[in-house]
Structures are given as C-alpha cells and as structure tokens.
Amino acid sequence: MSIIKDFLFQLTLVVIPIFIYYTFITEKVKSQKNKNIIMTILWGISIIFCMSFPVNFGDNSRLELRIIPLLLGTLYGGFWPGIFLSVIIILFRLSFGISIGFYNTVLVLLTSLPFILFFQRSFSLSKKDKRVKIAVGLSLFYCLSGLTIFCILRGFSYDFFKIQMVHLFLAVVVTWLFTILIEKIREIHQLRLEVQNTEKLRVISELTSVFAHEIRNPMQVTRGFLQLLNEPDLPKVKKEYIKISIDELDRANEIIEDFLSVGKPSINNIAKIEVGYQIERVVNIIRSYSLNHNVEIRTDIQDNCWIFANPQKLNQSLINILKNAVESMPTGGRVWVSCTATDDGFIKIIIKDQGIGMTKKQIDRLGSPFYSLKEKGTGLGMMVSFQIIHSFKGKIKVNSEKDKGTEVIILLPQIN
Numbered sequence: 001m002s003i004i005k006d007f008l009f010q011l012t013l014v015v016i017p018i019f020i021y022y023t024f025i026t027e028k029v030k031s032q033k034n035k036n037i038i039m040t041i042l043w044g045i046s047i048i049f050c051m052s053f054p055v056n057f058g059d060n061s062r063l064e065l066r067i068i069p070l071l072l073g074t075l076y077g078g079f080w081p082g083i084f085l086s087v088i089i090i091l092f093r094l095s096f097g098i099s100i101g102f103y104n105t106v107l108v109l110l111t112s113l114p115f116i117l118f119f120q121r122s123f124s125l126s127k128k129d130k131r132v133k134i135a136v137g138l139s140l141f142y143c144l145s146g147l148t149i150f151c152i153l154r155g156f157s158y159d160f161f162k163i164q165m166v167h168l169f170l171a172v173v174v175t176w177l178f179t180i181l182i183e184k185i186r187e188i189h190q191l192r193l194e195v196q197n198t199e200k201l202r203v204i205s206e207l208t209s210v211f212a213h214e215i216r217n218p219m220q221v222t223r224g225f226l227q228l229l230n231e232p233d234l235p236k237v238k239k240e241y242i243k244i245s246i247d248e249l250d251r252a253n254e255i256i257e258d259f260l261s262v263g264k265p266s267i268n269n270i271a272k273i274e275v276g277y278q279i280e281r282v283v284n285i286i287r288s289y290s291l292n293h294n295v296e297i298r299t300d301i302q303d304n305c306w307i308f309a310n311p312q313k314l315n316q317s318l319i320n321i322l323k324n325a326v327e328s329m330p331t332g333g334r335v336w337v338s339c340t341a342t343d344d345g346f347i348k349i350i351i352k353d354q355g356i357g358m359t360k361k362q363i364d365r366l367g368s369p370f371y372s373l374k375e376k377g378t379g380l381g382m383m384v385s386f387q388i389i390h391s392f393k394g395k396i397k398v399n400s401e402k403d404k405g406t407e408v409i410i411l412l413p414q415i416n
C-alpha cells in the first residue's frame with residue numbers, strides 16, 4: 001500500500017509544473033524561447049523532486065515516475081530540453097554514488113532517449129490523437145527497457161517484477177492522462193487567443209468602416225481633379241508629380257479596401273464555386289503584374305473541385321498571396337499554383353514561389369496587422385487572406401525557407 005502512496009506522491013510532483021506553467025507562464029512570457037527554457041527548468045525541478053522521494057524497495061532499488069517529466073519535457077520542448085533533462089537525471093543519480101542503480105539509470109537512458117528524440121519531430125508535427133499515441137508508446141518502451149535492463153543487471157525476482165509492473169502501469173496511464181491534459185489546456189489557450197484576435201478585428205473593422213467612407217470621398221474628388229489637371233501640354237516634371245499623386249491616392253485607396261474587408265465574415269454571397277475556375281481568373285488578373293516582375297505563373301489544376309465560398313473574397317485572398325509570391329522574387333522566377341482534392345475531403349490549393357523566403361520568426365508574424373518588410377508594404381494582405389480562409393472554415397499553412405522559397409497551402413472543405 002505504501003508503494004502506491006509513494007507513487008501517488010510522485011504524481012503530484014509531476015503535475016505541479018504543468019499547472020504552474022499554464023497558469024502563470026504562458027500568458028506572461030511572450031517569447032517562445034523563454035517559455036521553453038522555463039518549462040524545461042520546471043520539468044527539471046520535477047525530476048529532481050521525483051528522484052529525491054523515490055519508491056524504495058528491496059535492497060537499494062528505487063523507482064520513480066521521472067520518465068514523465070523527461071518524456072513530456074522532450075516531446076514538447078525538443079532536442080536540447082531532452083538532453084538537459086537527461087543530464088539532470090544522470091548527475092542527480094550520480095550524487096547517490098556509483099552503484100548498480102546508477103548503471104541501470106544510464107543504460108535505460110541510453111536505450112530510450114534516442115527513440116524519444118527520434119519521435120519528437122513527428123510528435124511536434126502531429127495532431128492531438130497521434131501525439132497521445134506517440135507519448136504512450138514511448139512511455140511503454142521506456143518502462144519495458146527499464147524492466148529488461150533491471151532483470152539483466154540484478155536477476156529476476158517475482159516481488160520486484162510486481163513493483164515494476166505497478167510502475168509500468170502507472171507510468172503509461174499517467175503519460176496518457178497528462179498528454180491529454182496538456183493538449184486540452186493548449187487547445188483552450190489557443191481558442192482564447194483566437195477569440196481575443198477576432199474581438200480585436202471586430203473593433204478594427206467597425207472603426208475603419210466609419211473612417212473609410214469619410215476619407216474616401218475627399219480622396220476621390222482630389223483624384224478626379226488631378227486627372228483633369230493632367231493636360232497634354234503640361235511640362236514633363238509636372239506630369240510626373242501628378243502621376244505620383246494619383247498613384248499614392250490609389251495606394252491609400254487600396255489600404256482602405258483591405259481594411260474594409262477585415263473582420264467582415266462573408267456570410268453573404270456564399271455560393272457553390274469551382275476552385276479551378278477561380279484560380280484561372282485570378283491568375284489572369286495578376287498576369288500583367290507578374291510579367292512586369294519577370295515572373296512566370298504555372299498552374300496545375302484538377303477539375304471539379306467544388307467548395308462553398310464567396311468568390312470575390314476567395315479571389316481577393318488568392319490575389320494577396322500570389323502578389324506576395326511575385327514580389328518575393330525581385331529578379332524574377334516562377335510561381336506554381338496547384339489545386340487538388342485530398343482524400344480526407346478538402347480542396348488543397350498550393351501557391352509556391354522561389355523567392356526570398358522567410359525565417360521561422362517571420363512566418364510566425366505573418367498575418368499580424370501591419371507586419372511588412374516591404375518599403376511600400378501595408379502588412380494587411382496576409383491578415384486579410386488568413387481571415388477570409390478561416391471564414392470559409394478553411395486552414396492555411398505556410399512553409400518557407402530563407403532564400404529558397406515559400407509555399408502557402410490552403411485547405412478548404414470540399415462539397416460534392
């Protein structure tokens with residue numbers, strides 16, 4: 001009984017970092033790197049506590065649930081947190097002296113850590129259900145290798161085997177529960193951020209629609225008069241000034257356009273549309289712009305890809321993305337646009353360029369208002385595109401590599 005009690009105490013030690021992190025840290029700390037460092041330290045403390053209050057049995061044998069902080073810390077943190085936590089385990093075990101138990105610890109780590117690190121990448125790319133499976137599988141593997149190495153080093157004993165089984169059972173069940181718990185908390189957190197974002201956008205949209213109409217009228221009037229001033233016998237330099245003024249007014253108008261479409265879900269004008277047809281149209285619209293930039297656009301379109309959407313909005317988002325693709329290649333190049341139906345009921349549009357690409361940090365900032373690295377950029381194009389795709393219950397993902405190119409993948413629910 002006391003063994004179970006000891007294991008339950010270990011559980012408390014493992015759950016505390018999770019709650020500290022998600023209650024106090026995620027909201028306060030902004031940089032992902034700092035968050036990672038803090039989380040790793042919390043898991044490290046959890047490991048030290050687990051190892052300080054182990055479940056003792058037999059002659060100098062001990063078991064703890066340290067696998068859980070090690071596993072969750074590595075899976076959610078990555079390579080270096082994994083190495084750091086393993087070093088903590090080894091150093092802390094070493095402080096008890098070099099014994100058979102120490103060798104046991106090192107051997108178990110040497111066999112299981114490579115596997116954990118190997119699966120970490122696919123864990124970070126997977127969805128919730130698969131993550132739970134990976135975590136449980138790795139936990140099971142760790143316990144089994146622990147059990148095998150224990151038996152090899154110290155021989156088999158039925159009593160110890162029973163305790164090892166309790167450990168295995170608890171470790172696996174707790175890994176399962178905690179991974180689900182962390183996933184759930186992350187999901188709620190994400191949802192909250194999204195709600196906050198939508199709320200911000202709603203306010204922006206209300207404010208701008210009021211301003212926009214007021215500003216547009218005088219702008220249109222000015223533009224009209226500028227055009228009237230533009231007589232054929234005007235000196236060249238004055239003509240140039242007029243052209244610049246008109247261009248700038250048009251640019252301001254474009255910004256207002258973008259603003260106006262922010263925050264307005266496209267409930268109206270939703271229709272059944274064929275994505276391929278819309279892509280052809282968009283490519284035609286942007287063709288002269290792309291030729292000016294020495295960019296060739298190639299399409300690969302599957303017929304009969306139907307979705308429910310507002311065609312103007314869809315086109316607007318595609319144009320924004322295509323324009324970025326063209327602008328990312330200052331010396332020209334090629335853009336590929338493809339559209340296919342996936343097996344799981346989505347229409348997948350891929351827009352790929354060979355441009356300057358983005359770093360991970362830049363990708364993360366993509367879609368935030370006014371984030372632009374261009375001299376004349378507005379930083380609204382991607383924000384609007386993200387919003388439009390989400391309003392059609394679609395998903396948008398950006399893969400990019402600096403100096404190699406960018407790939408924007410849009411998934412939209414297919415209808416038949």
Ligand code: ADP
Pocket residue numbers: 320324325328353355356357358366367371372373374376377378379380381382383405406
């Ligand atoms: P803008 O085009 O007005 O700058 P966007 O919201 O369309 O605003 O894009 C924001 C920023 O994201 C751009 O300034 C650019 O730095 C980056 N970006 C977007 N698409 C790409 C791309 N295909 N390749 C490289 N960088 C891109």
Ligand code: MG
Pocket residue numbers: 320323324381382
């Ligand atoms: Mg843009």
